[in-house]
Amino acid sequence: MQERAREIRTRYAEVEASTYGRSWTTEEIMLGFLGDVGDLAKLVQGKAGVRPRDDLDEALAHELADCLWSVLTLANAYDVDLVGAFTSTMDELDEALSEG
Template identity: 45%
Template sequence: MKQQAIRIHDRYDELNRRERGRVRTRTEFVLGFMGDVGGLATLVIAEEGAREHPGGRPALEHELADCLWSVLIPTHRYNVDLERVFHRTMTELDKRIDTRLSQGDTPGT
């Protein structure tokens, strides 16, 4: 997935150079990601039946793919080993959850 994402990113750079004379900065790219997340939130709300949205399930799937692309590209541009840091972060979260669960405290006791 990452290689395909990078290929599409490089093609967008080529297109933006041709049409605008420059490529999007990393900051502009992340701001675009924020817009994608907003679009995803709208589609999730629609999927849950709380509002109408044209496009239905295919639009939700498309936006999820856009969001994934928008995560893969900054990992490339900032030279982050996403697989390594994902596993490290999930291990840290797992330990925190284990600690809290082992405390045996339940709300209201």
């Protein structure tokens, strides 16, 4: 997934450079992620019956994928080993839960 996210980010950077004269900064990618999280929150409300829409399941899956792409892209930008970080974080949480 990280490689695919990198490929798409590279293509976006090319479009941004031709459109805006430069590619997005990591701060701008983060702001885009925040917008996606807001959209995701509205879709979660939809699943709770507060904001229904006809294409809710499809839209929810799309927005979750958008959010994941942003996380993968930020991890790549900051050289974070996301697999390693996820594994160690889950191990820490598992240990904390086991300790009660």
